[in-house]
Amino acid sequence: MKLFQQLLVAPAALGLLAPVAANATELNINGVTDYAASGEQVTSITQFSDVYPTDWAYQALSNLIERYGCVAGYPNGTYRGNRAMTRFEAAALLNACLDRVTEVTDELKRLMKEFEKELAILKGRVDGLEARVGELEATQFSTTTKLKGKTTFVLGAVNAGGDGSSEYNQQFGGTTFNYDQRLYVDTSFTGKDRLLARLRTGNFTKGANAFAGSGVNLTALDIATDSGVAGSNNNVIVDRLFYKFPVGEEFTFIAGAIARNTESIALWPSKYNKGGAKVLDFTSLMGTSGVYNKETGQLIGAYWKQKVDKGDNNFSVSVNYVADDKNGNISDPSEGGFMTANSEASLMAQLGYAGPRWGAAFGYRYGQCDSGNGLRRGTEFLKANEWNNECKDAEGNRNPGGTNSYALNAYWTPEDPGFIPSISLGWGINTVSSSGKEDGSPITSQSWLAGLKWEDVFLKGNDLGFAVGQPNFATALKGGDTPYDGNYVFELWYNFQVTDNISISPAIFYLSRPEGQDTASFVDGSGYDGQFNIFGGVIQTTFKF
Incomplete structure (x- = not known):
């Protein structure tokens, strides 16, 4: 007919x-x-x-x-x-x-x-x-390809208090208006596979913008965490290029020339900012950035996800390997290469059991020496010298050490959203090889986060979030000295869904001691009672099309 x-x-x-x-x-x-x-x-x-x-x-x-x-x-x-x-x-x-x-x-x-x-x-x-x-x-452009976009405007500022605050505010205290632009070219050949190419640009200038992590790495926003590449003076780059395909009903494989470890797993074990606002980079990583460190580069990975009835909890296992993007495409094995001793790679594995209302996961990551993102977010004391995981000692001798990071994350969400929020928890511990390290350098660190999210606050579709935690801080030093690296982070945000395609998210955050043990340097170096804190606020406006 x-x-x-x-x-x-x-x-x-x-x-x-x-x-x-x-x-x-x-x-x-x-x-x-x-x-x-x-x-x-x-x-x-x-x-x-x-x-x-x-x-x-x-x-x-x-x-x-x-x-x-x-x-x-x-x-x-x-x-x-x-x-x-x-x-x-x-x-x-x-x-x-x-x-x-x-x-x-x-x-x-x-x-x-x-x-x-x-x-x-x-x-x-x-x-x-x-x-x-x-x-x-x-x-038409293609019968199998969709073009999608995401534009984010960020208006905000930070202000420091305590010892050394005037110097910090003089360099990073100004109000800034930044943007992040992403274009997704999403293709499927069978309806189940996915070839993704993403173009990105922005103006979170590395070294000069607090929200890019300049001055203090903990002020970095999730939207600006690629600032060293995507935010380099409005240059458009390809920052994702991978192919994902299923094998059978339960296995999925990923291979990418530019792919990220946190995007190549079967389960994201948190409800805190899933579907809501993402503000600080540390809180967006569930408080366990030692494992979920957003390492990006040449990647291969796979995950198994148990097939169950809709609404039931299921088991999943994820494994991926990613060489740092500035190493995995180098032919000289003494400088880089894929799956060599100099790939600066991360090997991540995750075991999860989760469903719509609750879930939990155990994560592990091994990082080669000099691995690009290391523990990603923590105190300035811990971050020094590639998170104390550099490949050469003070005399320049080869010292191919590595880091081992472990994470436990869990979430619970009420059956009916209301006054009771969803609860997301994360705790992580990291160890680094002590070989070739100086006395007083960190060899063990920890982090944790507790996040609460209320749904449909004031209006349906709007969310409210609050989180408190401690970004990675040293808990043991070589030689047995006691570290004074403790710090706290507090974050509060509200996501107002103007339309299906436009949202506005005002947020404030407070960092109690982002320098950690280095806070003493703002006094006279003789003790650990120095005070230095940062208060910040942003308004993020997101357009999706």
């Missing part, structure tokens, strides 16, 4: 069973569409809930169904025999039976003659639509 005939699904003689508005000049498209939405012809008059044996047309309708089998109803199981219609609708309903009629009677000839003009007009309209659809298909 041709397209125009498929669109005109209806019984041939409905016009005999209901009044016809003979003077109507417009086709009731909604009426025809509703009628056709049932998708199936009825086989018995008893299938209509509003047709009774006492109706005057009951026998005529019954004979029509049994003889021609081309009568359709509405999606709710009704026939609506007393509903008025236009002549165009009558023609459409008549047309539906033409392919089913095996015997052309005089009565049918009269009906076809009566609606000949309307049928010709309808056919012309549908033929025109077919031509326009064909032209669109011939000129």
Whole structure:
């Protein structure tokens, strides 16, 4: 059956069973569409809930169904025999039976003659639509590719207090207006696989912008964490390029020239900012940035996710390897390479058990010496010298050490959102090889985070979040000295969903001691009672298209 005939699904003689508005000049498209939405012809008059044996047309309708089998109803199981219609609708309903009629009677000839003009007009309209659809298909970007975008404006500032605050504020205390722009070219060849290429640019200038982590790395925002690349003076770069494909129903494989470890796992074991606002980079990583350190580069990975009924908890196992982007594409094995001793790579594994309401995961990451992102976020004392994981000692001798990071994360969410928030918890511990390290340098560190998120606050679709935790801080030093590296971070945000495509998220945060043990340097270096803190606020406006 041709397209125009498929669109005109209806019984041939409905016009005999209901009044016809003979003077109507417009086709009731909604009426025809509703009628056709049932998708199936009825086989018995008893299938209509509003047709009774006492109706005057009951026998005529019954004979029509049994003889021609081309009568359709509405999606709710009704026939609506007393509903008025236009002549165009009558023609459409008549047309539906033409392919089913095996015997052309005089009565049918009269009906076809009566609606000949309307049928010709309808056919012309549908033929025109077919031509326009064909032209669109011939000129569209791709039949398998979607182009999506995300634009984020960030207006905000930070202000330091305590020892050395005037020097910090002089360099980083100004209000800034930054942006981040991402374009996703998303392709699927089978409907289940995914080839993603992402273009990105921004103006979070590395070394000069507090929200890029300059001055103190803990002020870095999640939206600006690639500032060293994507935010380099508005240059457009490719910052994601990977292919993901399923094998069977439970296994998925990933291979990418530029891919990220945290995006190549089966489970994200937190509800804190999933679907809501993401503010500080540390809080966006569930407080366990030693494992989930966003290492990006040349990646291979796979995960297994147990197939269960919808709504049930399932097990998952994820493994991935990623060489740092400035190393994995170098041919010299003494300087880089893929899966060499100098890849500056991260090997991550995760075991999870989770569902819609609660879940938990254990994560592990091994980082080669000089691994690009290291523990990602922590005190300035811990961050020094590549998180104390440099490949050479003070004399320049090769010291291929490494870090081992472990994480436990869990979440719980109430069945009905209301006054009770979802709860997300994370705790991590990291160790670094002590070989070749100086006394007093950190060899063990920890971090933790507790995040609360309330859904549908004030208005449906709006979320409120609050988190408190301690970014990575030293808990043991080589030589047995006691570290004084403790610090806290507090974050509060509200996500206002203006439309489906626009959201505004005001947020404030406070860092109690982001320098950690180095805070003493703001006094006179003789003790650990120095005070230095940072308060910040931002307004993030996000556009999705």
